[in-house]
């Protein structure tokens with residue numbers, strides 16, 4: 256693995272490590288890590304750094320839904336144009352074009368189910384190219400961003416062994 | 418007196434690891450760098466195959482040599498190190514590499530035989546040699562040679578007259594590997610002096626910055642080498658207890674003669690896990706190896722920063738820094754003062770004195786804290 260690839264793999268497991276600690280693990284110096292990070296950010300490979308939050312552990316009321324969208328394209332409007340309009344809503348957490356029975360898969364969050372439903376019916380469904388929406392409210396999250404929320408990670412190895 | 422152990426058993430002392438285990442167990446705030454097994458769980462696909470086999474009721478013995486699918490996969494897997502062993506006659510599946518080592522010693526050591534074993538080394542060889550009635554001959558290796566075995570070291574110890582050599586690279590406890598030229602030199606020594614070799618290559622897949630070279634792939638060595646490997650380290654399967662031996666048909670046949678009477682067959686559930694491991698867990702191994710490699714670099718660079726002398730270990734998941742003087746006292750005080758457990762090098766043979774075995778089979782977070790504590794301790798000393 257080259258250093259850049261390895262840096263990405265390291266950041267995807269833990270983006271909070273200091274440049275010094277990353278440098279030690281990659282066998283380069285901290286300035287080189289900073290340089291690589293600048294490059295990765297500048298060329299749009301690294302788009303951000305976020306915590307993986309288990310919202311069910313907070314007092315916040317937070318509702319999320321996966322929504323399937325079907326669209327009908329015409330000569331003037333392609334997927335890109337539609338995606339661009341949808342992506343601008345801050346309620347939309349993720350937006351992907353997918354293969355299969357529908358076209359876009361989006362994730363929407365809000366303060367209540369009503370909030371989310373209203374957003375879909377008032378903002379998304381009326382977009383002229385959208386022909387159908389199917390909303391799936393998320394009831395429980397078991398795993399996100401590669402992290403298993405159920406993992407209690409006990410180390411049952413002997414403390415000293417051959 | 419009843420049930421007195423025989424002389425061979427009575428002669429073998431309690432392992433020095435045991436003492437540190439007990440000391441570490443007395444506290445509950447210990448970060449342990451003393452662990453000789455992976456911190457990862459077995460890749461899920463392999464665990465899942467084991468569970469499925471249980472659901473299907475596959476809980477009978479297998480053939481003595483192991484399931485034929487597994488032997489075929491092992492034979493294919495071993496090609497990466499230049500091996501070519503016939504799955505039907507030259508592969509024996511065992512209960513851990515441990516059983517394979519024991520079988521090899523009991524099969525090829527005659528009472529009074531001299532068995533050379535480089536030091537510092539994995540703690541089971543010397544006792545195993547004694548249980549088999551052999552005489553261990555320690556061959557010291559040193560930091561000056563990056564703990565690689567050399568013909569000079571073999572000669573200095575008088576190993577020309579040895580009947581067997583137990584060779585373990587990548588090495589536990591040092592993390593040392595042997596480059597092709599080093600292996601070739603030792604192979605030439607063995608051919609010239611007619612020394613057979615038991616090569617414990619259980620850490621072969623955990624070789625960094627370069628590839629593992631097996632002594633069995635050197636000219637004239639195939640016919641005099643038993644290669645031992647297993648699933649414990651590379652596939653993080655220690656508790657499933659599965660390993661194997663590769664060697665010429667007659668030699669494997671002889672080992673199987675002991676195995677069929679003393680073990681019957683290796684654990685069946687583990688064999689199902691191993692089949693799946695070899696079929697589909699290559700990516701998981703690559704990921705784990707990359708993670709060990711990052712931790713290795715981290716640990717080595719932290720040692721350098723704190724001024725703790727350490728050669729660049731390139732295998733397994735151990736580093737072997739020099740603490741100077743009494744390593745046992747160092748390790749005890751470190752545990753006492755900072756709650757960090759390491760294993761004193763002298764546990765692995767006299768030439769390990771003045772060193773520490775530091776295992777990085779531990780998550781980065783703990784590793785960072787442990788290195789900070791070690792630094793504080795080292796600077797205050």
Ligand SMILES: Cc1ncc(COP(=O)(O)O)c(C=O)c1O
Nearest residue numbers: 417513514515539589647649660
């Ligand atoms: C060098 C070496 N050989 C063999 C073993 C035992 O392996 P297994 O779990 O396959 O019996 C170990 C375990 O620590 C080891 O370090």
